[in-house]
Amino acid sequence: MQLPSVVEPFGEVNVYKQKNGDIDISATILTVPDLEGVRMGLALDGSASMKKMYGVSGIVGGAFAMAAGTPNVVEPVARTMISFLSNFSSNGKVDLMYWACSPDGSKVEEVGEFNESSIQNTPIIGPKKLPWGRGTKLLPPLKDLIEKYKNAPAMGVKQPAAFCVFVTDGIIEDLVEVKQYSIQFAQEIAAGAKPFMKLFLIGVGDDVDAAQMDELDDMFEDNPIKDSSGQEIDLWDHQLASDMNKLEQVFKELVSEDMIVIGSGRILNQNSQVCREYSDGVPALLKFSLPSGSNSFTLEFPGGSVTQDISEGL
Known part of the structure; x- marks a missing residue:
């Protein structure tokens, strides 16, 4: 856990x-990892349950609509995230999209590529071309981004070819399909057919299913798949937005x-019992009992x- x-x-x-x-x-x-040649993607939930977070009240009509308005909390966070991720991107830009669009939540709306400067003048108010979704399906944006970055240089599990962040506020309806596709993708990475990409899921709001996020994060724990160098392929990581104190936490598994x-x-337990010595240096990844x-x-x-x-x- x-x-x-x-x-x-x-x-x-x-x-x-x-x-x-x-x-x-x-x-x-x-x-902060020393990333090279990495493409960056940010996929924002475009389902109807996110409307209030984008500042959309749904009320039409002058002063009444203004009074009922809610602040857009997504826009400043997304702009900050894109500004941050662009510093590590191979082209200085981040691909932005909305997902979980259309009635069944299965469509993706591409917004474009943005750098730290251009995103500041871009409204982030939810999907425009497609209707707000009534479901939350993660597989479509996952496939879209993997296809987009499939030709990026492969450099290993600690130097991903792409880093993709998905933001959602609800229950992932196609978790089984996402896990099946993730296994297929990991097998393609192991065979050298596709480059490794790190996938980071951020949950916002009170309706996020934390157990689902844990399940996706730990899906390779009992059945690891290794790349050609023997490194375990760990595609998914996650964090609840309420538990994020620094943007650097998105890189915590790299x-x-x-x-x-x-x-x-050295590592001690609460009884001051020494459980692990690191006489030659403390690594960024600690494993002990x-x-x-x-x-x-x-x-x-x-x-x-x-x-x-x-x-x-x-």
Whole structure:
């Protein structure tokens, strides 16, 4: 289980309770990866349930409509996200689209490519050419972006050819189909037919199904697929918007055990029992086990320490 709340400098903490009572931990330290040649895509939910977030009240008529108006909370966030992602894009731009459009939520409306400057003058108010969706289907935008970036240079699972962010406020209706297609895509990556792409799902609002997001995130946990170099292909990551403190969190899985961030350190549980020593350097990706009964761990390093509670994952 991915913990919903982590303390800095951790980007993500996953807790796996074992049958013997031990607790396996996989945690990342938040860093900004050195990305090269990456294409960037941002897909915004265009379903009817998102209207209020785009500032659309649905009321027609002068002062009454103005009084009933709601602020557009999507636009400033999307502009900030595009400005941020464009810094890592190979062409300095981010592809923007709306998904979950049309009555059955199966259509995608392309908006265009934007850089940090051009997005500031672009209204982000939901789909214009297609009607707002009445369903939320993730497979169409997934296929669209994979097709768009299929010829991008392949550089490995920690250097994705493309990085795609999907924003939604509801339940994904075609989760089974999305998982099936993701397996097919991972197999194509393993065979060298398509480049690796990282897919990041952001949930907004109170109606998001967090369990679905976890299921998608962990879909390769028990049945890993590896690329030609033996690296496990982990396509999906996710985060609830309410738990995001920094935009850099979208990159929290683009780290490895080869990336050293601190000269030395060690992991202790709440009883000060040493569970892992990092005498040759603390990596950005930490993997260790805690003994039965542990409810937190502490990363000690020269000059400080940080403690992460894991009780939410037990």
